[in-house]
Amino acid sequence: MAVAQTYRVTVVRNQDSTLAAQFQAGATNTQGQLNQQVAQTTQAQQAQQNQQNQQNQQNQQLVQNTQNNQQAQQQQASIVQQQALGGWYGASALQGTDWRSAYANGAAAPAGSLSVAGAPAPAPAPAGSILLKLRNKCAGAPLDALVHLRDAKAGDWRTAGFITVAPGFTADVGRTNNRIVYVYGQQRGGRACEAGSRCWQGKAGPWPFNGKDYGFQEVRMPPSTGSSYVYTFQC
Known part of the structure; x- marks a missing residue:
């Protein structure tokens, strides 16, 4: 009887160890998936931010180019006027x-x-x-x-x-x-x-x-x- 009891206890303990190992493995996998999702989300946000920054730079450059063109046209018009008036x-x-x-x-x-x-x-x-x-x-x-x-x-x-x-x-x-x-x-x-x-x-x-x-x-x-x-x- 004593031997049978010892055997049962050993089986229970082995089963507990197996469950614990499975739980630990599942937890590890879940954490890995969460980390992967966080990394993917971070990468997506960074890509979106980079795209927004690039668009902002393009808009600023467009505004600057427009201002430069207007200034150049005004300067050219002024030069034409000065030349004309100088001849007058x-x-x-x-x-x-x-x-x-x-x-x-x-x-x-x-x-x-x-x-x-x-x-x-x-x-x-x-x-x-x-x-x-x-x-x-x-x-x-x-x-x-x-x-x-x-x-x-x-x-x-x-x-x-x-x-x-x-x-x-x-x-x-x-x-x-x-x-x-x-x-x-x-x-x-x-x-x-x-x-x-x-x-x-x-x-x-x-x-x-x-x-x-x-x-x-x-x-x-x-x-x-x-x-x-x-x-x-x-x-």
């Missing part, structure tokens, strides 16, 4: 065609020419050389402008234009040494001012341009004006 100073009205051609691909595209007015401004206000610019703040409305100003280099009064200014853009006109200038503007492609088109005109002048007289607004720059002045067309 000291030139006669007969060279207006050359001046107009130089602007053909620039930000400002005159449709007319320069003309020398016979009468000086009624209220001269001597100043240093001031670069006059025009700004268009009328959304969706490109405009054509004329500017009657005293040429800083030639010393006589001239009418420059037509200078086309796109909405939201600024265009150089030229340098003047008088703080009083005269400005006329009309919506491009619209009806005549007399027919109700949007216009910016006044009682100054009138001064002739391309065979027609125009009334101009008088613009007085403040004494504190530095090397440049921007006149803004508002709607």
Whole structure:
């Protein structure tokens, strides 16, 4: 009897050891699967993050390229304007065609020419050389402008234009040494001012341009004006 009891106990203990080993192996396998799943999830998240980072870099590069292109276009337009205006100073009205051609691909595209007015401004206000610019703040409305100003280099009064200014853009006109200038503007492609088109005109002048007289607004720059002045067309 004693031998049989010992045998049974041994069998039970062996069975317990086998179950324990199986449990341990199962636990190990489960932990390995969990570790593998965690690793796969981490890799997927890392791949997604890398893809997002790459997309962000591409978007930033696209924005930068767009800004660089816009800046290059503006610089090129400014160069074209400076070259054109440089040829204007000291030139006669007969060279207006050359001046107009130089602007053909620039930000400002005159449709007319320069003309020398016979009468000086009624209220001269001597100043240093001031670069006059025009700004268009009328959304969706490109405009054509004329500017009657005293040429800083030639010393006589001239009418420059037509200078086309796109909405939201600024265009150089030229340098003047008088703080009083005269400005006329009309919506491009619209009806005549007399027919109700949007216009910016006044009682100054009138001064002739391309065979027609125009009334101009008088613009007085403040004494504190530095090397440049921007006149803004508002709607």
